Amino acid sequence: MNARIAIVGAGPAGCATALALAAAGVDGVTVIEAGGDSTRPRIGESVSPEFARLLDRLGLLAAFRAQGHSPCHGSCSSWGDDRLGFNDFIVSPHGHGWHLDRMAFDRLLLDRTRATGVRVLTETRLHDARRESSGRFCLTLHAAGGKVVTLQADQVVDAGGVQALLASRLGARKRLDDRLVVLSALLAPDNDEHAPRQTLLEACEYGWWYAARVPDGRWMVALATDADAMRARGLAQPASWYRHLRSTRHLGPGLLPRTQAPAGIDRWLAASSLLQPCAGPGWLAVGDAASCYDPISAHGLYKALETGLAAAQAIVGTIVGTTVETIAAPPSSCTAAIGDYVRSVERGYDDYLAGRRHFYALERRWPDAPFWRLRGARRAAA
Numbered sequence: 280m281n282a283r284i285a286i287v288g289a290g291p292a293g294c295a296t297a298l299a300l301a302a303a304g305v306d307g308v309t310v311i312e313a314g315g316d317s318t319r320p321r322i323g324e325s326v327s328p329e330f331a332r333l334l335d336r337l338g339l340l341a342a343f344r345a346q347g348h349s350p351c352h353g354s355c356s357s358w359g360d361d362r363l364g365f366n367d368f369i370v371s372p373h374g375h376g377w378h379l380d381r382m383a384f385d386r387l388l389l390d391r392t393r394a395t396g397v398r399v400l401t402e403t404r405l406h407d408a409r410r411e412s413s414g415r416f417c418l419t420l421h422a423a424g425g426k427v428v429t430l431q432a433d434q435v436v437d438a439g440g441v442q443a444l445l446a447s448r449l450g451a452r453k454r455l456d457d458r459l460v461v462l463s464a465l466l467a468p469d470n471d472e473h474a475p476r477q478t479l480l481e482a483c484e485y486g487w488w489y490a491a492r493v494p495d496g497r498w499m500v501a502l503a504t505d506a507d508a509m510r511a512r513g514l515a516q517p518a519s520w521y522r523h524l525r526s527t528r529h530l531g532p533g534l535l536p537r538t539q540a541p542a543g544i545d546r547w548l549a550a551s552s553l554l555q556p557c558a559g560p561g562w563l564a565v566g567d568a569a570s571c572y573d574p575i576s577a578h579g580l581y582k583a584l585e586t587g588l589a590a591a592q593a594i595v596g597t598i599v600g601t602t603v604e605t606i607a608a609p610p611s612s613c614t615a616a617i618g619d620y621v622r623s624v625e626r627g628y629d630d631y632l633a634g635r636r637h638f639y640a641l642e643r644r645w646p647d648a649p650f651w652r653l654r655g656a657r658r659a660a661a
Contacts, residue, residue, distance in 0.1 A: 282398070283307025284594065285432035287405050287419060287445045291580055292566025293438030295596075296389035298337050301395035303595045304357025309430065310392060311420060313439075314402040325351045325478045327376045327492045328582055333584040339391060346383050349494050351376040357529050358478035358487070359641040376476075379580075380494040403428065405439065408448040416561065418445075434597070436590060437564040441571050443554055446564045456632065457551040457654070459486075459573060460509050462520055463501035464541035465493070466534060478577075481530045483523075484645045485512065487575070488530050498525065498534060501550065503574060505650055517541050548575050551635070553628045558593070558621045560614070565590045570628045573635055586624065593620035 284300065286293045289312035297310050334340040352375050355363045394397055402423040409417055414434045420428040443453065479490040486504030493499055503521070504514060513519040521540035525531045550571045552623035557569040566583040596616025639654045646655065 280309075280428060280430045280433065281590055282309035282430060282432040284309070284434045284436065285416070285430055286310045286420070286436040286438055288313070288438030288440060288566075288568070289389055289392070289399065290438060290440065290566065290583065291388055292568070292583035292587045293436070294392045295333075295337060295584045296436055296438060296565055296590050297392045297529075298339075298388075299393065299588050299591030300594060301392075302338065303591060305591075305595060305598065306396070309400060309432070310400045311403050311405060311418075311430075312389070312401045313404045319450065325354075325376060325378050327577070330376065330584075333581065333588065336588060337584065339387065340346060342387060342391070343384070346380065346387060348377040348379050348384070349492060350379045351491075352477060354478040354507055356479060358480060358482045358638075359643065361528060361644075375390060378492045378494060384493075385474055400428075400430075405444055408435070408445050410449065410561070414561065433561065434594060435562045436594075437568040438566055438587070439560070439568055441548075441550065441552075441567045443564055443568040444563070446554055446557070449559065449562055451509045451548075451554050451556055451559075451564070453552045454555050455550055455552045457573065458506075459503045459549040460506050461501050461503050461547040461549045461574065462509065462514055463499060463545045464517070464520065464543070465497045466500050466538040466541060467497045468534065468538050479530050481527050481531065482642050482644070483527060484648045484650070485523075486650050488524065488527055489574070490530055490534060500530075500534070500539075501547075501574075505653070508650060515544055515546060517544050520544050533648065551632070553625070555623055557624045558617045560617070563590050563593060563617060563620060569624050570631075572631050575638060576631060576635065578631070582627070585627075589620055589623055593617055 284305065284307060286297055286308065289310050293310055295400070297308055300308050312371060331340055334343050357363050389399070400420070404421045405418060406421050407419040411417055416432045418432065420430055422428050435445060437443055439445055443451065481488045485508040486502055488500065488502050490498050490500045502514065509515055512523065517540055551573050552571045554564050554569050557564045560611065563584040563600045569586055572578050572582065593616045642651060645651050
């Protein structure tokens with residue numbers, strides 16, 4: 280099997296790359312979709328008003344609005360202060376944000392990708408990858424039923440998420456700057472008539488809590504902490520997690536009178552990391568494969584679409600003036616296009632780290648608590 284460009288991963292970053300390539304008139308694109316548990320709730324269900332700008336660039340804004348995602352009018356937080364502060368979207372020129380139905384949103388992206396003529400290999404996972412002496416890439420794929428498929432491509436894109444399996448096979452490595460554990464559950468209020476309509480954020484001694492509505496009326500509630508605190512406090516156990524939630528000053532009283540303890544807790548790893556390098560001759564990484572942000576940034580989906588658009592622009596820059604046969608050995612202009620992409624990802628990550636340091640520095644109520652002391656030490660070192 281052959282492809283001009285193979286994209287490993289059919290999440291938002293991979294689909295954004297494919298859609299932008301199709302819009303630029305690039306054909307011969309194959310997207311490899313691993314499948315998995317699409318029903319598992321995701322952290323970060325809310326997006327800001329600026330998300331509309333990227334959807335418009337992808338030609339998806341009208342279809343997105345037609346899906347009927349719930350409006351999000353802002354956020355409120357207790358961070359650095361016992362009182363709640365509010366950040367309303369009313370002043371945004373883009374209007375309100377949204378509480379996403381992620382299953383519907385991801386389905387829209389994949390359906391539109393297929394509609395452009397992009398070949399999508401479903402229930403297919405990357406097993407291995409190498410670059411051949413010819414300059415082309417050989418991907419070994421495991422399809423449904425145990426079938427082994429070989430795909431050769433002139434260029435490849437790693438959109439496979441935090442593991443960045445394709446990029447790691449090509450020699451890239453992750454630089455790890457922080458590692459959070461996120462423990463989450465869906466809570467169903469008996470009556471959410473008086474529940475807040477904003478996303479909620481509350482810092483505590485052992486980390487911070489986050490809550491956002493999902494379209495079916497339930498709330499995604501998540502705790503970001505460290506592995507040591509998780510073990511010491513038994514936070515992976517539903518009863519203990521719920522008891523700690525009940526003890527919060529704002530979030531617990533705002534939601535808990537109308538909820539019951541969850542039956543189970545989902546555990547997530549949320550690293551701050553940068554892939555080095557995030558691109559090379561004939562390949563690049565997008566989304567979380569390129570860089571991972573602390574969920575406090577609320578920037579994951581935005582970054583996925585943004586890097587997908589930028590990656591497509593870089594790939595088009597490598598194709599201009601070349602033929603399919605010469606893409607594998609790009610001229611200097613191609614190297615410049617990839618270099619610009621690498622610098623844009625690295626600048627974005629540096630800006631993220633600076634913003635993250637500033638935001639964590641605002642919280643000074645528990646300077647001796649391990650969670651905040653650890654990040655205080657990193658702030659001082661930075």
